[in-house]
Amino acid sequence: MKTFHTSVGAAISTYKRVAIFGAGVSGQAARRLVLSLGLELCLFDQHGRGDAADFSAESLSEFDAFVFSPGFAIAHPWRVLVQRSGRPCYSELGFAALHWRGRLLGVTGTNGKTTITSLLCNALNRTGQTAVEAGNIGTPLSECVLGDANHAEATAVCEISSFQAELPDGLQLDGLIWSNFAEDHLDRYESMAEYFASKAQLLSCLRAGAPSVLGVDVIAFDPKLSGISGSIVVDKDSGLIDRLAPDSPFRISPQSTNFALAAALWRALDRPVESLIDSANAFQLAAHRLCPVDSWGGVTFWNDSKATNFHAALAAIDGLDGLVYWIGGGSGKGGDFDAFARSIAPKVEAVFLYGEVAESLAESLRPVHSCVEIRADFDAAVVAATRAALANSPSVVLLSPGFASFDQFSGYAARGKSFISTVFSLKDADRLK
Numbered sequence: 466m467k468t469f470h471t472s473v474g475a476a477i478s479t480y481k482r483v484a485i486f487g488a489g490v491s492g493q494a495a496r497r498l499v500l501s502l503g504l505e506l507c508l509f510d511q512h513g514r515g516d517a518a519d520f521s522a523e524s525l526s527e528f529d530a531f532v533f534s535p536g537f538a539i540a541h542p543w544r545v546l547v548q549r550s551g552r553p554c555y556s557e558l559g560f561a562a563l564h565w566r567g568r569l570l571g572v573t574g575t576n577g578k579t580t581i582t583s584l585l586c587n588a589l590n591r592t593g594q595t596a597v598e599a600g601n602i603g604t605p606l607s608e609c610v611l612g613d614a615n616h617a618e619a620t621a622v623c624e625i626s627s628f629q630a631e632l633p634d635g636l637q638l639d640g641l642i643w644s645n646f647a648e649d650h651l652d653r654y655e656s657m658a659e660y661f662a663s664k665a666q667l668l669s670c671l672r673a674g675a676p677s678v679l680g681v682d683v684i685a686f687d688p689k690l691s692g693i694s695g696s697i698v699v700d701k702d703s704g705l706i707d708r709l710a711p712d713s714p715f716r717i718s719p720q721s722t723n724f725a726l727a728a729a730l731w732r733a734l735d736r737p738v739e740s741l742i743d744s745a746n747a748f749q750l751a752a753h754r755l756c757p758v759d760s761w762g763g764v765t766f767w768n769d770s771k772a773t774n775f776h777a778a779l780a781a782i783d784g785l786d787g788l789v790y791w792i793g794g795g796s797g798k799g800g801d802f803d804a805f806a807r808s809i810a811p812k813v814e815a816v817f818l819y820g821e822v823a824e825s826l827a828e829s830l831r832p833v834h835s836c837v838e839i840r841a842d843f844d845a846a847v848v849a850a851t852r853a854a855l856a857n858s859p860s861v862v863l864l865s866p867g868f869a870s871f872d873q874f875s876g877y878a879a880r881g882k883s884f885i886s887t888v889f890s891l892k893d894a895d896r897l898k
Contacts (some may be wrong), residue, residue: 480504480529480553486543487534488514491557494605495532498561501611509543525550532560535601535628538653558599558623559635561606567595567619569637570730573630573664574644574680576777577723578602579751581642582624584715584727588744592737595619601626627663628653636670640734642726643667645680647776651799661686668693676733678726699729705738710746719780720750753881755781755865758888763858764851766888769865770881774798775805778867782812788860789813790850794820794843795868795880802829805867810834814860815853819846821872843873843880847887852897862888 483499485492488510499506507528508515520543530553537544547554555563562569572582582602589596597614599606600623609621620639627650646661654660665687671677674695681700684691691698701722709716715724724745731741750756753770760766769781773795782789791813802822806829809816815836818827823839830837840846847864854860870880891897 482506482528483530483532484509484520484524484528484547485515485532485534486510486520486537488512489534489536491534491605491607492532494607495534495557495560498564498607498610499532502564520546522546525552529553530555530560532557533632535626538628539631553634554632555635556629556632558606558625558629559632561610562635562637564610564615565606565621566615566617567621568639570620570622571625571636571638571641571667571670572622572644573625573627573667574642574683575647575649575774576772576780577644577719577726578624578626580720580723580754581644581727582622583751584724584741584744584748585730586620586622587748588727588731588736588741589620589622591740591744597621598624600624601629625667627660630667631663633666633670636667637672638667638670639672639675640730641667641671641675641677642730643677643679643683644723644726645776646683646686647774648800648805649774649776649798652797657686665690671695676730678729678733680722680726695733697729697733699726701725704728705742708742713746714748714750715745718784719755753877755784758885759892761892762855763860764854765859765861766851766884767861767863767865768881768884769863770870770877770884772865772867773869773877775800775808775867778865779808779812781863781865782809785861785863788854788857790815790817790854790860790862792817792819792846792850792862792864792884793867794818794823794826794846795866795870796821796872797825798869802826806830806833814857815850817846817850817853819843819873820868822868843883844887847884848891848897851888851891855897 482505485495485508496508509517509520531547532555572578579602582598586596586598595614597609599609599621602624676695678697684698705728714720753768755769758766758768772778772781810833818839827837827839840849850862854862864884870877874880
């Protein structure tokens with residue numbers, strides 16, 4: 466039986482020595498937490514940034530518990546060794562949760578996690594509670610455990626990726642939102658069923674009586690989940706949309722659905738609705754998440770670089786009115802290109818592709834759409850889309866790529882910034898003549 470002292474900085478645990486895998490943000494945060502507990506540790510990192518670069522079966526007996534960063538996939542040899550041994554195995558999030566003294570809310574889903582997490586945290590703070598954002602949103606829960614917010618009256622709102630959900634031990638949730646489910650991460654998972662199963666483990670982490678809010682496409686994938694005690698199935702109508710300010714970002718899709726999900730959990734937790742509405746009205750969407758960039762020549766430009774999967778791209782297109790000139794592509798994560806092409810073709814006026822997946826996606830799109838163009842690089846795709854949209858205004862140029870950015874950029878933020886820069890540079894530019 467594991468026992469832990471109730472104060473961070475001292476431990477009376479049967480765990481004496483902990484192995485941590487991965488020296489990135491999560492691994493380093495776990496390292497600081499373990500050290501604060503007075504335990505011995507070894508940080509394993511294959512890139513030479515830790516205490517050791519190799520882990521073997523002979524190493525198992527040296528440790529009492531094992532903590533993995535989310536980058537270690539199910540089939541990674543080190544994870545296979547540890548999990549087959551039956552020894553205590555945690556994600557950074559799960560290990561940190563053992564030491565979090567307050568309430569813990571979880572938010573997962575293919576899309577919308579970050580927005581819902583921030584909205585709930587902001588709304589809780591408006592009620593006078595201490596609330597912190599943690600997990601996949603950028604701040605490891607281990608960091609929060611080490612901070613002043615770690616007390617019984619605080620709430621940690623955790624964005625939980627499927628990677629983090631794969632190792633759920635240690636998590637005890639006081640509420641959960643599973644926003645949606647769609648094709649993603651098939652470069653990591655062998656099937657949609659395996660991807661779904663990783664997230665579904667979070668339902669077993671709910672405390673007795675804790676509510677779970679499930680999007681309709683979650684239930685569509687597994688109808689049995691609607692019968693779980695305390696589950697609330699939500700589509701789009703929260704009954705509160707009409708009370709939002711006209712310029713609230715949660716007035717339009719897909720954010721209106723995210724608001725409905727957050728509102729369902731909020732009500733289940735018996736929190737004051739006014740605080741949620743005020744937070745939604747004041748909310749600023751994360752950068753590069755379906756926001757207008759500029760409008761000129763009868764064309765409105767929208768940046769949704771954060772849309773790195775098919776579901777997000779389709780949601781962005783559905784949320785816009787008018788003729789859409791869509792810019793898509795990047796680096797692939799697996800998935801059914803033909804199905805994506807059939808879904809997107811009727812919704813857009815023209816398609817402009819770039820990057821690693823451009824040729825393969827074009828092969829799927831051309832049988833179902835008459836205007837599909839490929840450009841060698843991202844900037845050229847933006848120029849081509851702008852030129853075509855200007856010739857058929859009023860219209861929309863939408864960057865909502867549907868793919869990761871790592872073939873030509875360091876991340877989706879760099880891609881979004883490039884789009885914004887190119888849009889402004891094209892205004893009255895000779896490049897469009």
